[in-house]
Amino acid sequence: MPRTAAALIIGNEILTGKIRESNLEVLARELRLLGVELRRVIVCPDEVDQIAQDLTALREAHDFVFTSGGVGPTPDDVTLPAVARSFGGALQRAPEIEGLIRGYWGERVTAGHLRMADVPEGSELLSNPEVPWPVIIKDNVFVLPGVPQIFAIKLRLLRETIGASRPFVSRALYTRCDEGTIAALLERVDRDFPTVDVGSYPLWRDPEVKVKLTFDSLDGEAVDAALAACRDGLDPADVVRVE
């Protein structure tokens, strides 16, 4: 069984359509490489109680939880207090982060800036020379910022901590058939290869390909066999290409 993960995306800006969410895709792809199965994502508003409640449910049911957003210095940034509440603990000023803040803002430092140094007690702080501002880790919860560029950089910093297991293998077959025509074939392949996740996605704007079929598993041989079984069931003229 692969290790599992969930994500909690925090932010009214997403729920009101002001900002297009883009961290989910980056996280999903990274986790595939590390052999971790992303099972669930929740988008919730900037509300301490709601975040804490969702986080508790997610962290109890998954090996890893990644939060995105809500870690800045303004009043709508409530993720760190919510993480602390989920664990029933308090916030504690992290001298390492306070030093970075004072070093950067100098005499212009404010109480708002310093709030960013208040982390859930018992947090681990992970940084390296390239990413001096640490990722805050509380047990199996990884607190990441919502800004996409920083989210991606910090996520890469976590590779070693999460550790790579066998990555997922994913292959694809592109066909000219429509989904309904191949549904019975897919049902059979799905049944014959229980370890392979078979997906079927119509490509609406593609002039040549009607459907992309995908085959995913931790077991690369099973992926190859499922793809071959599917290919054998199709008229060769209907196969555009395989990847």
Added chain:
Amino acid sequence: MPRTAAALIIGNEILTGKIRESNLEVLARELRLLGVELRRVIVCPDEVDQIAQDLTALREAHDFVFTSGGVGPTPDDVTLPAVARSFGGALQRAPEIEGLIRGYWGERVTAGHLRMADVPEGSELLSNPEVPWPVIIKDNVFVLPGVPQIFAIKLRLLRETIGASRPFVSRALYTRCDEGTIAALLERVDRDFPTVDVGSYPLWRDPEVKVKLTFDSLDGEAVDAALAACRDGLDPADVVRVE
């Protein structure tokens, strides 16, 4: 109190990073125009039990629930059976949809195609001449396809059914200040205007603007007043523009 909504986005393709989710933003913006508050979004895998369980929780807690994905003819399309399960009912063939399917595919029709006509019993089917393939509505659950182009078209078809209440008013102030510097000001505005949702978003790649402040409410006058209070608290040289 505004009416509330939630979304359930169904699809392994999203959780594995194969496809970038884009319907959430379209839904969020549409709901703002209709004066409906999107409170919660869940992304879950193509699994009947999980979808049914999430759907039950979401539909009991919100005025409207929108599902995205999982309504095609292949074995990974399990949304309609999951909706039926959530309501404790069975699937029932809808002659109106069966007619459309047989009309389109003619003699090439398969059992896979016809599965798309099996809707939760008691569903309402909503269509118009522009969108002949109906939206399936079961109580307060609106079942929409994952394909973005069709999702958007069908969502617009729902405008009348959902009905517009007073739309949300949203204004923005762009400033050269950094977030920490204005945190205390924002805290005060947030407290003085409890009906206004104040957001603060750093713009990392903008050469001129450091932070975008947003003011959202059903009460337009309160939005104007909160924005003015915020502007008054800033050095005029730090205000780039208001919208």
